[in-house]
Amino acid sequence: MKRATLWRIGLLAAAVAGLEILCLAGAIDRLTMQPPHRMAVDLVRLLAGGALNAAILKTLGNAALAVVIAMVVGVAAAVALHRLPSFRRLLDPLFATYYAVPMFAFYPLLVVLFGLGDTPQIFIGAMLAVVAVIVNTLNGLDRIPKVLLKTARVNRLSPWETAVRITLPCAAPYILGAAKLAVAYALIGIIGAEFIMSTSGMGYEISYAYTNFDNATMYPLIILILAVSIAVNTLLARWERALMVRRGLA
């Protein structure tokens, strides 16, 4: 392992230990924060008890659905825009400013339109994710070597065969990069929406625990969400890197 990695682990461990000492010594009172070891114990208790399984499944299921929608719509839109350069140029400023717009401002409107079910949450998650997918996929499509497309034409491949054998495999690292962003954005969108206003899910459980001063539930849930999203992001980043290295791009 690299020296920086070891030091980083050490630093994080020291930070946790510092929190533990501050909490146990009473410098941080129990109403503000539990000592870290209690959070770990509570997390195990919550997971083993199974009371949160429904909320966890719901949030992760919705996030998966939002990612799938964003990937399908995003890749399809990117392929279409790649064929229509003038339309793409028209939409360029939209993509450039898209993430500047506070997407959660649309959540109240979506709640009014779709009701307070899963739909507005999935909608927000997919909405946040889809443009990252479009931009990344377009980037990948732009980088396909011309010679490969010419070869396809020489060999008289149909558009479908060209897509399956050349376009998509060539753009794969970029599409995977898009998937990585889509997962991060979908989780942010869905948990944020649940947190602001909803009736179930992990985000909702956190805000419910907060309003009830239930730190024994709140902190373990926060840790769980952070751990899940960091783990998923790291795994996808590793995979993306492996693909890039194999392609000689990194």
Next chain:
Amino acid sequence: MSVPMKDGSIKRRPLKRGWTDTLLLVVLLLAVWQGLAWVIGAAELPSPFTTIAFTGRLLTSPSFWPHLLETAKAFGVALLLSVVIGLATGFLLGMNRFAGDLLEPVLVAVYSVPKITLYPILLLLFGLGIAAKVAFGTIHGVIPIALFTLAAVRNTRPVLLKTGRVMGLSTREMISGILLPAAMPEIFTGLRLGFSLTLIGTLLGEMFASQRGLGFMLMNAIGLHNVDVIMALTFLLVLFAGCASGFLLYLNRRFYQHV
């Protein structure tokens, strides 16, 4: 990109085309909005015209301004903190290879995590009120600024650094004379991202456990089922964010990409 003309003047053709494209895009978006309003029904989704008219009335009503000021104040302070802390962190980590290797992955991890889950902790630490919102906006904005600055400072061309060292520049002169100008284009991108994320963070903070601000108004309007207010506020926010981001993009192109 600029096109040199025969008489030596420079014509910015792409920039001009950019304006008509933007205008076309705005017309297109308004048309889509109007179409959706027809399909869904004006009671659920008011048309652009109704919304703009209502926005005008909202802007002249005295009860609206305290909320706007509250949001503006929280956003302004959060943005200032984001920029100062972000630049400082970026320069520190960028100039020190080991510190950068140590902390960059931590920043990247925090960047991609749903930060809303951290908001209850901030509320417990700072209490209800403007401080928690400012803190929440700041943690959103500070990370992209720090990451972009870090990358830019680290990738400064070695020849520039060597020249600086040969000339015996002090650390302060090194930053102001070499690192900052060389890293400015990328830092600018980070600032643009930081601006948007700070706004998002501040509003998110207002949407939960808050009694004032535009975010609170939005959440309150859901309870009252006041679609006009929701639409007007969303419209104003999108307009502000879109214009600000567009302006920053324009500045970026104007200053740094016309080579």
